[in-house]
Amino acid sequence: MPRLGLLLAALFVVVMAPAAWADGQVRDLTLASKAFDGAKIGLGGERRVKVYLPDGYETSGRRYPVVYYLHNLFEDERTAFDRDGLGRLLDQAIAAQVVPPVIVVAADFSTPLGSSIYTSSPVTGRWDDFLAVELVGWTDRNFRTVAKREARGLAGDRMGGYGAIAMGMRHADVFGAVYALHPVGAGLGLQPMWSRPNFELLQNAKSLDDLKRDPFSQLFTAIYQAHLPNPDKPPLYADLPARKVDGRIEVDAAMARKLTDSFLLDHQAPRYAENLRTLRGLKFDWGRDDPNPDHVISNQALSRLLTEFGVPHEAEEYVGGWGDRTWGETGRVYTAMLPFFARTLVTDQGEPGEPSRRP
Numbered sequence: 001m002p003r004l005g006l007l008l009a010a011l012f013v014v015v016m017a018p019a020a021w022a023d024g025q026v027r028d029l030t031l032a033s034k035a036f037d038g039a040k041i042g043l044g045g046e047r048r049v050k051v052y053l054p055d056g057y058e059t060s061g062r063r064y065p066v067v068y069y070l071h072n073l074f075e076d077e078r079t080a081f082d083r084d085g086l087g088r089l090l091d092q093a094i095a096a097q098v099v100p101p102v103i104v105v106a107a108d109f110s111t112p113l114g115s116s117i118y119t120s121s122p123v124t125g126r127w128d129d130f131l132a133v134e135l136v137g138w139t140d141r142n143f144r145t146v147a148k149r150e151a152r153g154l155a156g157d158r159m160g161g162y163g164a165i166a167m168g169m170r171h172a173d174v175f176g177a178v179y180a181l182h183p184v185g186a187g188l189g190l191q192p193m194w195s196r197p198n199f200e201l202l203q204n205a206k207s208l209d210d211l212k213r214d215p216f217s218q219l220f221t222a223i224y225q226a227h228l229p230n231p232d233k234p235p236l237y238a239d240l241p242a243r244k245v246d247g248r249i250e251v252d253a254a255m256a257r258k259l260t261d262s263f264l265l266d267h268q269a270p271r272y273a274e275n276l277r278t279l280r281g282l283k284f285d286w287g288r289d290d291p292n293p294d295h296v297i298s299n300q301a302l303s304r305l306l307t308e309f310g311v312p313h314e315a316e317e318y319v320g321g322w323g324d325r326t327w328g329e330t331g332r333v334y335t336a337m338l339p340f341f342a343r344t345l346v347t348d349q350g351e352p353g354e355p356s357r358r359p
Contacts, residue, residue, distance in 0.1 A: 022055035022095065026087045031107065031138050036125035040237045041112055041208070041225070043125055048108040049135070050077045051143065052087055054094055054101035062101075063144045065345040068135070068175070069106040070156030070163040072323075073115035073219060077106040080157070084327045089334055099338040100347050105139050107131070109163070112208050113218050117226035117263075118156075118163025123237040124225050132171040149176040150280060150346040155337055157181045157326060161284060165265055169272035172279055177344035179337045180284035181326055182295065186302040187266035189294020193259070194242040194251055196220055203243060207235050227262040228255060266302050273309040281344035282306075282313040285332060287320035295322075314340075 029049045036043040054064065069086075071079055080086040086104070093099050109116045109131075111124055120128045140147040154175040156164035161183030168178035197220040205211055211218045224238035231237055241255040261267050269276065276282060286299040296317070303315035316336070318325060326332050343352045 022091065024055050024087060024091050024094070025053040025057065026081055027051045027053065031135060033130055033134050035127065035130040035134060038122070039125040040123045040231050040234075043111065047130070048077055049138075050081055050106045051139075052081075052090055052104040053143070054103070055091065056101070057103075057144070060101075061144075063146045063348040064101055064103045065151040065153065065341070065347055066103045066105060066139060066143075066145050067153040067155055067341055067345075068131070069104055070109060070118060070154070070160030070167075071106065072157045073159040073222075074110075074215075076110045077108045080106060086327075086333070089327070089329075090338075092329070093334055093338050098334065099342040100349075100352075102341065102345070103139070103143055103145060105135065107135055109160075111222060111225075113211065113222040113225070115159050115219070115222050117159070117223055118166055119226035119263075121226045121229040122231045123229040124222075128167065128170060131167055132174045136174055146346060146348050148346070149174055151176065153177045153179065153341045153345050155179045155181070155341075156183070158184055158323060162186075162265065165282075165284065166268060168279065168282070169268060169275050172272075172275035175279075176346075177279060177281040177341060178283070179281075179340050181332055181337065182286045182290070182323065183265070183284050183299065184295055185263060185265055185298075186295070187264050187298035187305075188260065189292075189298050191294060193220070194249060194256070199240065199242055199244040199249065202236065202240060205235060223263060224259070227259055266298070266305050269302070269305060269311070270309055273311055276306070276309075276311045276313075279312075281340060282311070283315070283336075283340050284313075285316040285318060285336065287322065287325060288317050289319065289321040291322060 030046050031049050033045045033047050036045055094101050116124055116127045118127055120126045139145060152175045154164045154168045161180030162185040164178050164180045165183055168175050197217040198214050201214055201217050211221055221236055228239040230239045239255055241259050242249050242251045286295060290296050306313050
């Protein structure tokens with residue numbers, strides 16, 4: 001009996017032990033782009049790209065769906081892999097069948113001020129072409145992909161989440177499903193946007209480097225370069241929606257209207273509602289405890305707006321803060337984003353389960 005008990009105990013350990021996962025590959029590559037020719041801030045045409053290839057890619061002969069991942073502001077394509085362990089998390093998720101084997105592509109969308117804002121501009125470059133034409137075409141030529149929109153997902157974190165929704169609505173003919181982790185820029189919040197940057201600093205800046213001691217001024221100048229670009233107005237190469245005069249902020253109503261119409265997702269969504277309705281899936285989430293309540297109320301309002309325009313989507317508010325529930329086995333990438341793509345993206349094995357189409 002003791003031997004039988006030991007045998008049963010050993011068998012129990014084998015059965016209950018979590019499955020080991022095999023390592024995929026993460027390749028560091030570059031893409032020669034023409035999308036930044038003539039950009040006023042002098043971005044180079046060589047853009048870095050990280051590509052995750054699942055275990056077995058070299059020998060399987062199969063083709064794979066692709067998720068394009070857009071990083072947050074003040075980050076680049078390396079952050080999710082080198083700091084947050086995205087490659088290891090993908091290995092684990094694939095082994096556990098949370099998601100089928102998938103290729104993940106992350107490119108560098110940063111600028112000297114920290115972010116392209118995922119928007120094309122004569123000042124910062126043609127970011128739409130870079131993503132939807134060059135990067136997608138380069139990926140399909142160099143890797144065994146399922147080269148159709150139904151097999152392409154677009155995901156992003158915070159400013160990258162903004163980019164995923166914005167690029168997804170503009171290029172719904174290229175991407176079939178969109179997941180935005182805690183997107184910003186969803187709409188107006190409690191504070192006016194002009195209350196954030198230091199306009200005295202912006203008005204007196206001699207170079208872009210002068211802004212780097214104030215993150216809000218740096219960020220909002222990047223937004224202005226994307227949405228209020230002025231190639232003939234160095235050193236910021238942007239018009240300003242407000243100025244500081246005699247210690248008071250004076251708002252330029254025409255520029256403020258142009259900014260909100262161009263930048264905010266709730267202003268863009270009605271223009272692209274028909275595009276959004278063609279997606280196989282659209283989901284975004286946000287943390288209830290974000291210290292900036294603007295992000296919370298504007299995401300809530302964006303979901304209601306999408307419902308008003310008949311756009312099928314999923315929106316989820318969870319208990320968490322500013323990016324503190326994103327990574328790891330219990331984080332949103334593993335528990336929400338990857339399962340979302342598992343049910344919305346086509347593989348070379350055929351259709352996944354029918355995605356929800358309810359608003």
